[in-house]
Structure formats: structure tokens, C-alpha cells
Amino acid sequence: MSLRFALLGLLDVQPSSGYDLTQRFARGIGSYAWSAKHSQIYPELRKLTDEGLIEITETGARGRKTYAPTPAGREELRGWLLGKPNAGGARNEFVLRLFLLSSLEPEEAVAVLDGTLRFAREQEALLEQEFAAAVAEAGVPSGSSPGLAARYGIHSYRALAEWADWARAAIAGDPTFGHRR
Amino acid sequence: MSLRFALLGLLDVQPSSGYDLTQRFARGIGSYAWSAKHSQIYPELRKLTDEGLIEITETGARGRKTYAPTPAGREELRGWLLGKPNAGGARNEFVLRLFLLSSLEPEEAVAVLDGTLRFAREQEALLEQEFAAAVAEAGVPSGSSPGLAARYGIHSYRALAEWADWARAAIAGDPTFGHRR
């Protein structure tokens, strides 16, 4: 049920084709918020069109169709954003791994955490650049949607790095880690 | 495909019944890592049993069956943990909302962020207590799995709060926010 709102939201920021949306889900937003494949996107665009929530605003080469939300679609999106979020139900394989680390031997767990730490710092740096680019392009302000998203990523990767760093030390100093007999 | 590893991991930390696992998915781990309903858990436990990856170690009242991983199951889990994580594909409705905030009027977006900020601080405080309890119970060390998970939550809620705080200010200072005509 969230996919439709993800699509409405992305289209509201920037009218796009199914192909464009597929790319946008594969990077950025797809890493922390939501992701979908083209085989799910195209049928959903069809449904949204049939329900009058989006419309084709432009057609281009290779059968390309650019969609944008209709006023009804914007209302739908607003209603969802202002409604109560239903918590829970998160799915993140990457985080799941970290939660299950205690099934490894301490040295192995430390090695995994080292990898995590490197990865988190890398991503953080990457997003820092992206954010700078967004700011530069938009002029002065930074509260535009690409900026918000990049900044969110920066904060969460920094948190991940800090945690990994702490966890590494905690495991090393915990003789009971791994509860192996 | 991740569900089976989530189950193996949870059972490795603490042998449990399907009912117990359902509860564990509903709180803690279910908020950031993975979640599942009992109707998915029971059939998966059956499959894992048939494949010899877990076994019933105890039966109790009301048909209660306590499962634990077999050596083969532990190997399976280890293999997955040490393998390469396939990135992307995260799903988090809560974060999705935040990404789509620019479809609201500035004042509305700020109100949502205020709610987010309160929520994040609340959760952080709650986990801080939980962590303290985990440390107290386990004796001195803090690297045991409940401690790791709680600590992860603390870091990510703190990051969320920091971001929400920043985003609030950024939106207020951005005249182009909401790109409404």
C-alpha cells in the first residue's frame, strides 16, 4: 500500500516516466526508505491512472510517458502524510545482520563490524558531496527534497558508524560474547 | 529469504516457540530490522524443521513447542552472516513519509517534524532504560545481543532527532519549500 504513496510523492517532486522512477528507487531513496522494481511500478502507474490520481503529461520517444499527480492525487498524498504513521514493519536486511552478530565468534563479529564501519564512512562522505551539490544547484537554501534526503542519509550513516565503533569495543571487552560452549 | 535467517538468529540467541518469536518480532527488532506475523512464522518453522536446520527441544502446555537451531542450522546462519550483504531494498514506511515531506505546506511539514522529534526523543529515552537494564542483568559487559540492539536503536533515534531538528530549521529558512504554485 505504501508504493502508491511513494510514487505519488516522487511524481509530485518531479514528473517522471516509469523508467525514471525505477532509477530513482535504485539509488538514494531505495537504500533507506522504499524500493521497487519496474515490474511492480508499471502496473501501479496504470492503476493510479485508472483511479484518476495521476495523469500522463507528456509523451516522448520510445513510448515514453511522463506522469504527474492530478489534484486528486495530491490530496490523496497529503491525506496520507498528515495521517497517523503505522509504526513497525520495517525491513532492512543490512540491519538484521548486525542484530544477529552474536552468533559469530568474537573475532568474526569484529571483522564484520570493521567492514560496516568502512562502508558507513564511505557512504557518509558520498552523501556529503551529494548534499553540497544539491545546495549549490538550488542556490542558497537546502530544505529542498534532495537536500533533506541526503542529509537524512548522512545522519543515519554517521549513527551507524558510531554504533559499529562502539559495538566493536564492547564485543572485544565482553568475555561472554557469542555464548558458545 | 531473510526470514529464515532472522528465525535462526533469534533461536540461536534464545530457543523459543513460534508464539515467543511472534512477540519478539512485534517489539524491538521489528521496528528497525525485520518483522513477521505468526501466520508466516509457523509455516517457516515447519520448513526449517523439515530441512533439519532447527529442532524441537521441548514441548509444553497447549501444544507449545520450543525450537532451537541444529548444528546444521548454525552453520547456515554463520554462512549467511559472513557472506556479502546485498545492499538496497530497505523498506521503512516511517522514513518514506519524511522523504515526501516537501509535498506539504511548510507549516504542515514543520508540524510533522515536531511530532517526529518528540517521538524520536521518547524512543531514545526508552531504549536508554532498556540498555541500562540489559547491562544490569548481564553483570558488567554490554556486548550481549539485547545490549547491541538497544544501543543501535539509541544511535539511530538520536540521528533521527538531530535530522528532524535540522530539517525543521532548513524548511523554515527555505522560501522555495513545497514548490507550490
Added chain:
DNA sequence: GAGGCCATGTAATGAGTTACATGATTAT
């Protein structure tokens, strides 16, 4: 003995992935 929670299961439906399939345009 009644109400609540513990405990397990199945069926129907919906969401999401992988694989199959096709063709137009662009750059080299």
C-alpha cells in the same frame, strides 16, 4: 464458568521479485 491470554494452525488475498519478451533510439 467466563473472560483473557497462550498457542498453533490454514486460506484467501495482496505485495514484490525474477525471468521472459520486445522494440526504439543514440552513440561509436
Added chain:
DNA sequence: ATAATCATGTAACTCATTACATGGCCTC
């Protein structure tokens, strides 16, 4: 011309949720 990428769609399958269904145990 040929390879890469753009662009859309469908089919088969697996994963996940909601709803249906049943019964035992425990407390009051």
C-alpha cells in the same frame, strides 16, 4: 552496423498480510 541504454510491458513464482478457525490453560 552494432552495442549500450532507454523504455515498456507480462507471466510465474515467492513472500507477506489479513482473516478465519480452533482449542487449552489460568485467574477471578
